[in-house]
Amino acid sequence: MLCLTKIISNNIEDNRNYYYDVSKKFLWMVGQWPYQKPKTRLSFFALLVTTLIICIITQTAHIFLCKDSECIFETLPAHLLMWNSLVKVCTYQFNSQKIKNLTDHLFVDWDILETREEREIMKKYAESGRWSSLIYAWYYYVSTVSFIMTSLIPPIMDILFPLNISRPIILAYPAHYFINEEQYFYYIFCHMLMTGVICMTGLIAHDCMFFTYIEHVCGLFTVVGFRFEQILYKRNIAKRKLIDYPDDVYNKNIAFSVHSYRRALQFAELIEKVYSISFAIQLTLATIGLSVTLLQIAQLHNLMDTTKYFVYIFAQLFHLFCFSFQGQKLIDHSLQICYKIYNSAWYEIPVKGQKLLLITMRKSTKASTVTACKIYVYSLQSFTTVLQTAMSYFTVLASFSE
Structure with a gap:
C-alpha cells in the first residue's frame, strides 16, 4: 500500500514538471524562476536588462538624429516594444515574493485534489x-x-539580381550604432538578431507564465464547481436509496468546497496584485505602438517595408487578443460557480448547508478579473475597445502628419 501511494505521488510530481516545464524554462533563461540560485538569477537577469538597455540607447540615439516627425514615427514601434519588454521583466523582479507564492500554488494545489475526476x-x-x-x-x-x-x-538581391550600384542597406529596425552602418552591416545584423531573440525571450517568459497562472485558477474554479455538483448529486443518490447520512457529513463537505473556492479567489486576487500596475503601462505602450504602426503602414509605399510592418502589427494584435482572451476566460470561470449551485438541487440539503451555499453564490456573482490599475478590464469586449482607441489615435496622428 505504501509503495502504491509513493508511485501515485511520483506520477503526480512528474505531471507537474511536465505541464509547467515550458514556463519554467523561459523564466529560468531570463533569471525569473523563483527557485533558481541567487547568483544564476542575477546573472541571467543582468544579461537581459543590459541587452534591453543597449537596444533602447541605440533607438533613442536614432530618435535624436531624426529631423522630421516621419523619422520619429518610424522608430517608435520597435522602441516602444523594447520598453514594453523591460516593463514585463521588471514586473517579476519587483514582485519576486508574490511570484514565488503563485508558483508555489501551482504545485501545492495538486495535493488537495481528492478524486481522479478532479485531477483530470x-x-x-x-x-x-x-x-x-x-x-x-x-x-x-x-x-x-x-x-x-x-x-x-x-544584399541577397544584389547577389541574385545585381544592379550597376548596390541597393541601399535596410536595418531591421531604426537604430544608430555610432559606426559606419554599411561597412559593419553584418555585425549590426547579427547583433540585432541576437538581441531581438533575447529581448523576445523576456517578453515570452512573462506572458507564458501569466497564461499558466490563468489556466491554473480556471482549473481551480472548475474543480470547485465539480465538487458542489458532486455533493448535491450524492445527496440525491442517498435519498433514492433510502440511505441516511448525517447532516454534518454534507455540511463538512460543503465547508471544504467553500474553503477551496476561497483559495481559488485568493489566487486570482494575487494575480491581479502582481500584474495590475504593469498591465496599465503595457496597455498604454501597446496602444500607442499600434496607432503608430498603422500610421507607418498608411504612409509607406515600399512593399517590403509594408510587409514587415504588417508582421509587426499582427504580432501586436495577437498579443492583445491573447491577454483579452485569458481575461475573458477568468471572468467566465469565476461566474460559473453561481450557475452550477443555482441549477442544482440545493433545496434538498440541510438548512445549514444552504446558508453556506448562499454565501458562496453571493460571492460568485462578482467576477474575478485581471485589470490595468482597476480601470481597464481584460476581456474580449475590451479588446475591441482598444482597437477603436488605437484607430482614433491613428486618425489624429494621420491628420497631424498631413
Whole structure:
C-alpha cells in the first residue's frame, strides 16, 4: 500500500514538471524562476536588462538624429516594444515574493485534489496552459526572426539580381550604432538578431507564465464547481436509496468546497496584485505602438517595408487578443460557480448547508478579473475597445502628419 501511494505521488510530481516545464524554462533563461540560485538569477537577469538597455540607447540615439516627425514615427514601434519588454521583466523582479507564492500554488494545489475526476480537470487546464505557451512562443520567435531577416533582402538581391550600384542597406529596425552602418552591416545584423531573440525571450517568459497562472485558477474554479455538483448529486443518490447520512457529513463537505473556492479567489486576487500596475503601462505602450504602426503602414509605399510592418502589427494584435482572451476566460470561470449551485438541487440539503451555499453564490456573482490599475478590464469586449482607441489615435496622428 505504501509503495502504491509513493508511485501515485511520483506520477503526480512528474505531471507537474511536465505541464509547467515550458514556463519554467523561459523564466529560468531570463533569471525569473523563483527557485533558481541567487547568483544564476542575477546573472541571467543582468544579461537581459543590459541587452534591453543597449537596444533602447541605440533607438533613442536614432530618435535624436531624426529631423522630421516621419523619422520619429518610424522608430517608435520597435522602441516602444523594447520598453514594453523591460516593463514585463521588471514586473517579476519587483514582485519576486508574490511570484514565488503563485508558483508555489501551482504545485501545492495538486495535493488537495481528492478524486481522479478532479485531477483530470486540472490536467486538462494545465495542458491547455502548456500548449498556449508553446504556440505563443513559437509565433513570436518566428515573427521576430522574420522581421529581422527582412534586412538581408537587399544584399541577397544584389547577389541574385545585381544592379550597376548596390541597393541601399535596410536595418531591421531604426537604430544608430555610432559606426559606419554599411561597412559593419553584418555585425549590426547579427547583433540585432541576437538581441531581438533575447529581448523576445523576456517578453515570452512573462506572458507564458501569466497564461499558466490563468489556466491554473480556471482549473481551480472548475474543480470547485465539480465538487458542489458532486455533493448535491450524492445527496440525491442517498435519498433514492433510502440511505441516511448525517447532516454534518454534507455540511463538512460543503465547508471544504467553500474553503477551496476561497483559495481559488485568493489566487486570482494575487494575480491581479502582481500584474495590475504593469498591465496599465503595457496597455498604454501597446496602444500607442499600434496607432503608430498603422500610421507607418498608411504612409509607406515600399512593399517590403509594408510587409514587415504588417508582421509587426499582427504580432501586436495577437498579443492583445491573447491577454483579452485569458481575461475573458477568468471572468467566465469565476461566474460559473453561481450557475452550477443555482441549477442544482440545493433545496434538498440541510438548512445549514444552504446558508453556506448562499454565501458562496453571493460571492460568485462578482467576477474575478485581471485589470490595468482597476480601470481597464481584460476581456474580449475590451479588446475591441482598444482597437477603436488605437484607430482614433491613428486618425489624429494621420491628420497631424498631413
